[in-house]
């Protein structure tokens with residue numbers, strides 16, 4: 001009599017396994033196949049195109065009832081196996097019991113429903129089978145439907161793209177910092193996000209879901225930060241969970257999946273398993289390639305041949321029309337690894353190869369995946385690429401040809417492309433001037449005014465010269481930000497603005513950064529430029545800040561810190577002084593000093609004490625003095641009309657108003673102000689970034705002073721009749737500085753570069769521009785006018801960041 | 815085989831950041847790079863004792879916060895024209911936990 005083979009699960013793995021088995025020996029077994037789904041086996045991978053409407057279900061069926069019948073398989077579709085009885089060697093389903101000699105478990109996996117309240121509401125759908133797809137399609141039929149996808153991995157993004165093309169408004173909520181983080185590095189993740197956003201899909205990374213809301217149907221998804229996303233359906237694509245329930249109940253060895261050996265046999269010699277439900281060598285799989293290998297091995301084991309399953313490298317491609325993306329192998333950096341990176345920002349291409357001992361061990365490609373199979377074959381063959389390493393990244397078609405031309409992008413600009421934004425000069429105006437004999441930057445400036453104003457387009461103008469004149473123009477070596485890029489500060493700022501780049505990976509990609517994550521020179525600069533340009537959208541990156549700004553205190557030479565609370569306009573009260581004295585006592589502060597900025601510095605504080613000390617100071621109503629920041633430092637004042645016999649205006653009051661308006665703002669370098677009550681200038685206003693001298697008839701506002709490494713007297717900006725006007729002039733000047741200066745240029749350096757006249761035109765003469773500058777400053781301040789310590793000094797925060805993560809002094813002693 | 819010590823969860827350290835572990839030999843800085851590689855080196859800069867854990871982390875290097883010496887996290891060697899190095903320690907990540915190799919800590923203790 002033939003042996004009885006029972007297979008649980010009519011999915012992709014068992015389908016392939018049966019093909020292999022029948023190829024080897026058509027008559028070895030009497031086969032009974034249980035499948036919980038009401039139909040035969042289909043290509044589950046193609047559910048995404050079905051959802052997108054690109055394919056019909058019929059087109060993706062691989063093994064229908066007829067196929068099984070032809071092969072003598074007894075099909076039990078629509079019947080779930082609820083129990084395996086290993087003693088009696090039978091399986092239990094709704095229709096009774098079925099005996100087996102050999103049993104194959106191929107139950108696949110199920111969508112992981114993230115454990116938040118509301119995850120069982122109608123309208124919360126997994127993405128696993130045809131049933132799920134039909135539910136989603138039904139929802140997309142209704143007009144103005146909204147879908148929220150939880151999970152920005154392969155499955156989630158395919159669902160997002162499909163539902164988007166079906167006309168739904170789609171939001172993807174992804175827990176991690178970038179999309180598909182298991183397959184892609186941040187740069188490729190950024191490009192992918194950009195592509196999806198350009199299709200109107202809303203992508204939120206670092207999205208922590210708190211609950212799914214609704215009564216008898218989902219209404220919305222609530223995030224930890226309080227944001228609410230409306231939803232008619234919620235698609236759970238946050239991962240899969242191997243379907244191991246019946247195996248666990250039968251007391252088979254189950255870890256994350258059903259544990260199998262190299263021959264696909266479980267801990268019971270008569271029970272085999274394959275597919276997504278198994279775990280082999282501590283690994284579970286979620287892609288079909290390895291499952292097909294398992295199918296081969298399992299079929300051989302069943303026919304008493306020897307075969308062993310060897311974990312393969314698996315590659316990933318995202319099946320979203322118009323997105324070319326490929327990833328395989330390892331892509332993290334490591335001790336013994338090197339990387340080759342190629343970026344072509346213009347065409348949105350990114351390629352990265354990870355090498356180990358002259359062999360490729362992984363690759364990530366975005367935008368152009370045409371060479372992916374060539375690289376993949378090199379990975380699989382573990383081929384030595386030492387010889388071709390120099391040109392490897394260019395792929396098989398490389399003919400020893402031309403290196404990338406940095407000027408090509410400029411050459412490709414259309415004639416009407418604007419080069420100089422300040423003066424509205426387009427490329428053709430410049431090329432015409434060149435044709436008419438203007439052959440250097442000065443001549444272009446003189447004849448067209450291009451780059452004659454803020455100067456940020458200088459690099460571009462020079463490139464147009466170089467493209468037009470060829471060898472006759474020697475491009476001045478551009479002063480790049482640092483070794484990570486050839487671009488100058490101005491170029492990068494311009495690109496951030498014109499291409500609307502809002503994250504650091506975006507800037508590094510579009511500007512062709514040569515390193516994977518920048519360095520200590522460029523990262524703080526980029527962080528500032530992004531904050532200044534997108535105050536509401538960009539999220540400040542603490543890890544790109546110098547220690548002082550990250551820890552909100554000045555580091556001292558011995559690694560301790562100084563604590564310097566604000567004293568608005570240099571005014572204080574007995575209560576504040578008492579709080580400072582108490583803090584100094586309580587935290588054993590070694591030195592207390594009156595600074596040159598009219599306030600009190602507590603020096604030599606231990607890092608661990610910072611949050612507690614600030615909690616005390618906050619309690620007493622004091623906030624950070626930002627003595628550490630590239631931002632507003634102090635506004636020094638004199639006693640003015642309140643007390644002084646010469647005072648003409650309320651200099652103290654104006655100073656306090658200004659400080660309250662400006663504090664917390666980030667600027668290219670530090671900004672210091674002073675207001676003196678009369679020309680005797682006791683507050684030393686004429687050596688500050690902005691200095692105001694009160695006179696009988698109003699306020700003299702002057703700018704661009706300094707008294708540090710260079711000594712500079714301020715130059716008059718304008719005279720203001722009212723206090724309000726003085727404030728507006730000051731704010732507009734600072735905002736113009738924020739928008740145009742290079743990172744780490746003090747205001748005086750920047751004013752020298754652009755010329756005081758250029759500044760005056762915008763801040764003094766053009767009232768509309770002045771108002772617009774003030775408005776943009778205020779928008780930024782709506783985010784940044786806060787005390788960093790208010791948040792940092794909460795107990796959880798204190799615990800997380802300020803103390804050592806572990807103390808081994810005890811353990812080591814043992 | 816040494817008994818690796820479970821220090822903390824990988825998530826306790828921000829990407830491109832560091833935290834310190836107190837040991838008998840002074841603080842050891844544990845770094846996490848942008849792509850989740852983890853390295854451990856002495857926290858103390860050989861130049862003038864700057865706390866390296868407070869530096870800016872880029873690629874597999876850190877810049878000392880006091881005077882900008884740059885150290886390779888893999889080797890502990892100062893880069894560029896600066897000469898000097900710091901000790902490195904074995905460290906790895908398993909199931910999201912950071913494990914530190916105590917061999918070096920104890921051997922130094924005995925020596």
Ligand code: SRM
Pocket residue numbers: 554555556562564593594595596597598599601625627633634670672687705706707708709710746
């Ligand atoms: C505490 C203080 C000295 C004091 O005891 O009085 C001070 C201390 C430092 N100053 Fe200053 N400056 C202090 C007032 C000044 C002044 C006077 C003023 O603000 O009226 C100046 C000249 C005015 C000016 O800025 O033009 C001044 C010009 C500088 C400079 C040179 C800046 C320049 O662009 O030329 C630096 C270096 C830098 O910023 O790159 C600097 C840098 C520093 C640093 C932050 C050094 C550093 O980078 O670590 C010092 C921190 C010490 C510490 O550990 O806390 N400090 N520094 C003063 C704090 C004022 C405050 O309350 O916030």
Ligand SMILES: Cc1cc2nc3c(=O)[nH]c(=O)nc-3n(C[C@H](O)[C@H](O)[C@H](O)COP(=O)(O)OP(=O)(O)OC[C@H]3O[C@@H](n4cnc5c(N)ncnc54)[C@H](O)[C@@H]3O)c2cc1C
Pocket residue numbers: 008009010011012013014034035036037044045046047048079080081082106107108109127128129155158243246274275276277285286287288289291317319
């Ligand atoms: C939308 C989507 C897109 C995908 N895209 C890709 C891709 O591009 N590339 C790639 O390699 N992979 C992709 N995959 C993954 C791939 O589909 C799976 O790896 C593969 O289907 C797993 O095969 P399996 O046989 O282990 O499980 P399944 O195909 O899930 O089959 C298991 C079957 O067992 C049934 N079952 C479970 N328990 C019982 C029980 N107790 N009794 C009876 N029947 C039971 C289930 O109903 C199911 O029909 C995708 C998956 C999805 C859902």
Ligand code: SF4
Pocket residue numbers: 638639640641644645646647648676677678679680681682683
């Ligand atoms: S500036 Fe000098 S003189 Fe004038 S009010 Fe102030 S202290 Fe008095």
Ligand code: FES
Pocket residue numbers: 859860861862863864878879880881882883
């Ligand atoms: S202390 Fe590290 S560079 Fe000086």
